[in-house]
Amino acid sequence: MSTTTRVPQPYWNPYIAGIGLGLVLLAAYVIMGRGLGASGAFTTLVSAGAGAIAPDHAAANPFYAEYLGDGTRNPLLDWLVFEMIGVFVGGYLSGALAGRIRVTTEKGPNITVARRLLFAFLGGGLMGIGAKLARGCTSGQGLTGGAVLNAGSWAFMLCVFGGAYALAYFVRRQWL
Amino acid sequence: MIAPFYKYGLFGDFTSLIIAFLIGIGFGFFLERAGFGNARTLAAQFYFTDLRVFKVMFTAILTAMLGIFYLSWIGLLDLSLIYVSDTYLLPQIAGGLILGAGFVIGGYCPGTSAVSASTGRIDGAVYLLGMIAGLVVFAECFPLVESFYNATPMGRITLPELFQVPYGLLVFLIVIMAVGAFAGGSWVEKRMATRKGATHT
Numbered sequence: 345m346s347t348t349t350r351v352p353q354p355y356w357n358p359y360i361a362g363i364g365l366g367l368v369l370l371a372a373y374v375i376m377g378r379g380l381g382a383s384g385a386f387t388t389l390v391s392a393g394a395g396a397i398a399p400d401h402a403a404a405n406p407f408y409a410e411y412l413g414d415g416t417r418n419p420l421l422d423w424l425v426f427e428m429i430g431v432f433v434g435g436y437l438s439g440a441l442a443g444r445i446r447v448t449t450e451k452g453p454n455i456t457v458a459r460r461l462l463f464a465f466l467g468g469g470l471m472g473i474g475a476k477l478a479r480g481c482t483s484g485q486g487l488t489g490g491a492v493l494n495a496g497s498w499a500f501m502l503c504v505f506g507g508a509y510a511l512a513y514f515v516r517r518q519w520l
Numbered sequence: 521m522i523a524p525f526y527k528y529g530l531f532g533d534f535t536s537l538i539i540a541f542l543i544g545i546g547f548g549f550f551l552e553r554a555g556f557g558n559a560r561t562l563a564a565q566f567y568f569t570d571l572r573v574f575k576v577m578f579t580a581i582l583t584a585m586l587g588i589f590y591l592s593w594i595g596l597l598d599l600s601l602i603y604v605s606d607t608y609l610l611p612q613i614a615g616g617l618i619l620g621a622g623f624v625i626g627g628y629c630p631g632t633s634a635v636s637a638s639t640g641r642i643d644g645a646v647y648l649l650g651m652i653a654g655l656v657v658f659a660e661c662f663p664l665v666e667s668f669y670n671a672t673p674m675g676r677i678t679l680p681e682l683f684q685v686p687y688g689l690l691v692f693l694i695v696i697m698a699v700g701a702f703a704g705g706s707w708v709e710k711r712m713a714t715r716k717g718a719t720h721t
Contacts, residue, residue: 355553355554355555355561355572356553356554356555358554358555358572358575358576358579359575359576359579359702361550361553361554361555361576361579362554362575362576362577362578362579362580362582362583363579363580363583364546364549364550364553365547365550365551365554365576365579365580365583366579366580366581366582366583366584366587367583367584367587368543368546368547368550369580369583369584370583370584370587370588371543371546372543373524373584373587373588373597373602374523374524374525374587374591374597375523375524375525375526375539375543376524376525376526376536376539376540376543377523377524377526377527377601377602377603378524378602378603379584379603380543380547380631382629382630382631382634383630383651383655386630386648386651386652386655387655387659389652390652390655390656390659391659394656394659405659405660405662405663406662406663406666407658407659407662408659421537423536423537423540424540425540426537426538426540426541426544427540427541427543427544427547428544428634429541429544430540430541430542430543430544430545430546430547430548431544431545431547431548431551431631431634431635431638432544432548432634432635432637432638433541433544433545433548433638434544434545434546434547434548434549434550434551434552434635435548435549435551435552435557435634435635435636435638435639436548436638436639437545437548437549438548438549438550438551438552438553438635439552439557439635439638439639439640442552442553444552444557444639445639445640446639446640446641447640447641447642448640448641448642449641449642449643450558450559450560450627450636450641450643450644451559451560451643452560457642460643461642461643461646463625463626463627464559464626464627464628464643464644464646464647464650465626465646465647465649465650465653466622466625466626466650467621467622467623467624467625467626467627467628467647467650468622468626468628468633468646468647468648468649468650468651468652468653468654469622469650469651469653469654469657470618470619470621470622470625470626470654471619471622471623471626471628471629471630471647471650471651471654472622472650472651472652472653472654472655472657472658473615473618473622473654473655473657473658474614474615474616474617474618474619474620474621474622475615475619475630475651476615476655476658476659477611477612477614477615477618477658477665477668477669478611478612478614478615478616478619479605479606479608479611479612479615480605481619481629481630481631482577482619482623482629482630482631482632483547483629483630483631484605485605485612486577486581487577487580487581487584489604489605490577490581490585491580491581491584491585491588492585492588492602492604492678493585493678493679493680493687493690493691493694494604494605494607494677494678494679495607495674495677495678495679495681495682496605496606496607496608496609496612496674496677497605497607497612498679499607499609499612499613499616500612500613500615500616501616502616503612503613503614503615503616503617503619503620504616504617504619504620504623505574505620506616506617506620507616507617507618507619507620507621507623507624508565508566508620508621508623508624509566509620509624510617510620510621511620511621511624511625512566512567512624515624515625516567518563518625518627519560519563519564519567519627520567
């Protein structure tokens with residue numbers, strides 16, 4: 345086996361990858377009694393940043409205050425923060441083993457890199473706002489709440505697909 | 521009942537952070553294997569050319585849902601100790617729509633953008649910066665939206681409770697619907713492939 349291969353391997357069959365992902369989620373429930381998450385880790389990071397830069401301002405804001413806790417422990421010693429560090433590592437490992445590590449920008453053929461990055465920033469911004477309003481993202485609500493049949497999570501998931509399909513036509517030049 | 525292990529005190533806080541890291545590695549690994557480190561693969565979902573997002577997501581949900589159902593049925597897993605976040609219907613609907621818009625505009629969701637950035641994608645890294653900016657905007661505006669954020673509280677409620685249907689029956693119905701949707705999705709993909717066959721080889 346050669347490790348210097350530069351041809352990226354194809355992605356896994358979606359059902360196999362889905363079963364793998366589902367078993368990781370199941371393990372989280374059996375071991376910890378909770379599911380997976382992503383946006384929550386970044387919210388903790390933002391809150392910790394606000395708490396470090398402007399402690400009084402952060403303490404006065406109930407949103408930051410919730411993530412900062414009562415001050416008896418470092419807010420970054422958080423389950424989701426450590427899980428997200430693992431996600432970066434796991435993603436890198438999988439990509440490296442399959443020859444898929446590449447410094448590039450993913451986009452359709454009809455859009456410039458600069459515009460694609462602008463859209464990535466705007467989309468990320470909307471994601472941040474939406475995820476907080478919904479109390480979780482596709483991981484924390486979609487997968488995690490979906491598996492335990494959480495009513496709010498299923499309503500949320502329908503709306504994620506609905507919102508994305510409703511807007512897809514207008515941003516098609518980015519992708520097609 | 522012996523699970524969830526953490527709730528039964530089998531290990532402490534420090535160990536739980538190591539477990540978080542290991543579970544995260546598995547999470548990131550399978551996200552990348554699924555092709556979710558690539559915005560084009562993810563966005564293809566919304567143009568019906570590659571329905572991987574739906575297939576992977578719902579296969580994962582079915583796997584975990586069935587595992588949780590059977591483990592609780594045989595008495596290993598105590599469902600009452602599992603964290604189910606409270607439902608706030610209207611803000612979750614609004615949040616879902618905004619998040620869906622962010623998904624198709626930016627090409628990622630938070631977890632997938634992390635995998636994208638860690639495999640070198642610049643758009644994934646920029647998306648993460650955008651998300652952090654969005655979180656700051658939300659936090660700073662929180663006093664303005666706080667009443668809507670807490671609107672329509674429904675508490676800890678699951679679909680079987682909401683529809684008054686037995687848990688096992690709903691699990692069964694969801695499996696049937698998902699398998700039907702997987703078959704329908706593959707049919708749509710094939711149709712899309714033949715439609716544009718000449719332009720995209």
